[in-house]
Amino acid sequence: xxxxxxxxxxxxxxxxxxxxxxxxxxxxxxxxxxxxxxxxxxxxxxxxxxxxxxxxxxxxxxxxxxxxxxxxxxxxxxxxxxxxxxxxxxxxxxxxxxxxxxxxxxxxxxxxx
Amino acid sequence: xxxxxxxxxxxxxxxxxxxxxxxxxxxxxxxxxxxxxxxxxxxxxxxxxxxxxxxxxxxxxxxxxxxxxxxxxxxxxxxxxxxxxxxxxxxxxxxxxxxxxxxxxxxxxxxxxxxxxxxxxxxxxxxxxxxxxxxxxxxxxxxxxxxxxxxxxxxxxxxxxxxxxxxxxxxxxxxxxxxxxxxxxxxxxxxxxxxxxxxxxxxxxxxxxxxxxxxxxx
Numbered sequence: 220x221x222x223x224x225x226x227x228x229x230x231x232x233x234x235x236x237x238x239x240x241x242x243x244x245x246x247x248x249x250x251x252x253x254x255x256x257x258x259x260x261x262x263x264x265x266x267x268x269x270x271x272x273x274x275x276x277x278x279x280x281x282x283x284x285x286x287x288x289x290x291x292x293x294x295x296x297x298x299x300x301x302x303x304x305x306x307x308x309x310x311x312x313x314x315x316x317x318x319x320x321x322x323x324x325x326x327x328x329x330x331x332x
Numbered sequence: 333x334x335x336x337x338x339x340x341x342x343x344x345x346x347x348x349x350x351x352x353x354x355x356x357x358x359x360x361x362x363x364x365x366x367x368x369x370x371x372x373x374x375x376x377x378x379x380x381x382x383x384x385x386x387x388x389x390x391x392x393x394x395x396x397x398x399x400x401x402x403x404x405x406x407x408x409x410x411x412x413x414x415x416x417x418x419x420x421x422x423x424x425x426x427x428x429x430x431x432x433x434x435x436x437x438x439x440x441x442x443x444x445x446x447x448x449x450x451x452x453x454x455x456x457x458x459x460x461x462x463x464x465x466x467x468x469x470x471x472x473x474x475x476x477x478x479x480x481x482x483x484x485x486x487x488x489x490x491x492x493x494x495x496x497x498x499x500x501x502x503x504x505x506x507x508x509x510x511x512x513x514x515x516x517x518x519x520x521x522x523x524x525x526x527x528x529x530x531x532x533x534x535x536x537x538x539x540x541x542x543x544x545x546x547x548x549x550x
Contacts, residue, residue, distance in 0.1 A: 247360075247363070247364075248360060248364055249363070249364045249367045249368065252364075266389070266390065266391035267364065267368070267389050267390050267391065268361070268364075268390045268391035268392075268393075268395075268396040269391065271357070271360070271361075271396060271399075271400060272396075272399050272400070272403055275400060275403045275404060276403065278342065279338070279339045279342040279343065279403075279404075280335050280338060280339055281335070281338045281342075290363065290367065292366070292367065292370060294363050294366060294367075295359065295363065296360070296363045297356070297360050297363075
């Protein structure tokens with residue numbers, strides 16, 4: 220994937236991961252990556268490994284927690300779930316994201332005159 | 333702010349158990365690869381092809397581990413050590429510059445601590461008397477002179493002692509200029525004052541040697 224596209228992801232991937240864990244409950248890294256790819260209808264072809272950097276950042280901020288568990292194919296896997304402060308953060312960020320998006324949308328749609 | 337503290341604590345924890353975290357991350361990636369491979373096989377790929385594509389979609393494992401370590405490590409600490417080493421190397425190369433830097437620091441620190449010592453004793457530390465915040469000095473000013481004097485006359489002092497309602501005690505002091513010869517050594521000038529009888533009880537202090545004057549003996 221190109222450099223500038225990964226740059227766009229940097230800021231928003233954390234938010235997408237947080238939202239995914241909020242709707243899906245407990246998930247492992249693979250699950251999070253697959254879910255984001257599916258929801259975006261494969262428009263976002265990320266290196267699935269970049270999910271882990273996002274997960275580490277969110278863990279460090281205390282917005283998600285992790286615990287070892289067993290995956291569907293009976294293998295040890297680390298499962299992540301959102302915390303209460305993570306939900307709060309998600310609400311705040313989603314709101315500010317929508318606000319920014321709507322402002323940019325309005326600016327881009329503005330017609331001459 | 334709180335998030336920052338939490339992040340720092342988390343980084344320190346990771347740093348302490350970094351070897352275990354490294355191992356766990358390797359396990360996590362291995363599990364991820366396996367799930368990707370399974371999915372690819374389900375889609376009809378040969379096992380070898382499925383494994384190759386899984387690696388492509390996950391990304392370089394070495395690089396992911398490096399990023400993981402960087403995120404969890406304490407870059408502040410590591411760069412700090414590097415900076416200090418670099419600074420020492422540069423200083424060794426330029427002894428003149430080092431001398432100027434050291435002197436500047438020495439003078440700066442010296443001046444600062446001298447000023448602080450003065451401010452501390454003059455302004456910050458309370459006087460070593462009982463109720464230092466209630467102590468005042470009384471001066472006087474003549475009706476037609478704008479300038480205040482820092483002294484009052486003896487009759488005024490007596491009037492204040494007898495009649496002032498605002499003070500619980502009033503004592504007089506007066507400078508003495510004399511050299512006091514101590515024993516057989518050189519004459520030494522000592523700071524001394526004449527004080528009225530109520531002076532020591534007012535301050536609430538006891539003399540180091542001897543006893544305090546009492547009003548009835550004066």
